[in-house]
Amino acid sequence: MKKYSYHLVWLAGIYLLSAFTANDTAYEQEIQQWHQKRVESLKAESGWLNLAGLFWLEEGKNTFGGDGKNNVNFPADKSNPFLGEIILEKGKVTLKANADAEVFNGDAPVTELDIFPGEKPVTLRHKSLRWFIIKRGDKYAVRLRDLESEYLKGFSGIERYPVQENWRVKARFEPTTGKKVSITDITGRTADQDSPGTLVFNVGGKEYRLDAVGSTENLFIIFADQTNKTETYGAGRFLYTSVEKDGSAWLDFNKSINPPCAFSPYATCPLPPKQNKLALAVSAGEKRYGEH
Structure with a gap:
């Protein structure tokens, strides 16, 4: 009878240990799944790993493109030399693209477009580059993304x-x-x-x-x-x-x-x-x- 009781106690202990292990594993799996989504969001087009530039705008005309003579300097190896002008005028931002600039809003080529403010941010594209306007305090800036960014390519996870x-x-x-x-x-x-x-x-x-x-x-x-x-x-x-x-x-x-x-x-x-x-x-x- 005593051996039988010991056996029951042993089985009960194993059962409890298994239950705790299963619970711990379930929580760990939850965190792992959450972290995987976090990594995917960093690598997504809207994530932080592809940021390639932040350019504060001056009031008036700001030329932009890959040539260093522009006010806003896009990466020279990712952009045509002169893409056009970004005009800031009393809180309103308008983009005027050169005829051969190959600047697009979605699939539509852009010649002139109000890009800030608006109901939702306007994201423009040229080759692998994407950009839109952000406001910080009373300042306005171009936030640039590169879908072929070295930060994105070099990402190997987070410890x-x-x-x-x-x-x-x-x-x-x-x-x-x-x-x-x-x-x-x-x-x-x-x-x-x-x-x-x-x-x-x-x-x-x-x-x-x-x-x-x-x-x-x-x-x-x-x-x-x-x-x-x-x-x-x-x-x-x-x-x-x-x-x-x-x-x-x-x-x-x-x-x-x-x-x-x-x-x-x-x-x-x-x-x-x-x-x-x-x-x-x-x-x-x-x-x-x-x-x-």
């Missing part, structure tokens, strides 16, 4: 910490009304962004706080931590989450990601506000990819 479920932390969401968070980007421009509230969480018995921007359905967190010094991107990382019905939010640090500036020198990334610099080493998520 990450091992998936650890204990870095999936439940936080308390403290809502606020009318709160603003000052966010500075790498160009030195600072803007006050709406913050729906603060996330309060515990690690190792200590309480930490992170201000979020965005909305309760899509909280965006820009944070720094002690791993930035040696293992993760020096300018901090990003994390997204949302508020649950009970007022909590999951902070899954296994989904901490590098900002676009880790992959391209042509991105304009926001930096962590001082209150989001954690006195904590978050050894989860993406590790350092590069310092541009």
Whole structure:
């Protein structure tokens, strides 16, 4: 009878171990699938790996093309020498292409077209190049993509910490009304962004706080931590989450990601506000990819 009892206990132990292993594997698979989608988004046409230039426009006419005499210098080996003019006039941007420029909006050749502002961004193409207008503060710029970019060709994946479920932390969401968070980007421009509230969480018995921007359905967190010094991107990382019905939010640090500036020198990334610099080493998520 005693041997039979021991056998049951042994079987029960094996069953529990198998259950825990299956659960851990399921969570790891979830993170792996999430990360694969993340990599695919970086490599996509709208991703960050193909950025090839960021050109700030001057008021008035800005000539553009592959020749160095232009105001906006596209890569000489990817562009005709003179493609035309990009005209900025009191917040309105118009493109005038030379007759032989081979500039297209979709499949339609472009001679003259208002490209900013509009209901949605207008993306133009010439050979492997794609470009559109962005606005940062009161400045306007051409953001250029190259579908044959060396950054895209040289991408070999992102090193990450091992998936650890204990870095999936439940936080308390403290809502606020009318709160603003000052966010500075790498160009030195600072803007006050709406913050729906603060996330309060515990690690190792200590309480930490992170201000979020965005909305309760899509909280965006820009944070720094002690791993930035040696293992993760020096300018901090990003994390997204949302508020649950009970007022909590999951902070899954296994989904901490590098900002676009880790992959391209042509991105304009926001930096962590001082209150989001954690006195904590978050050894989860993406590790350092590069310092541009």
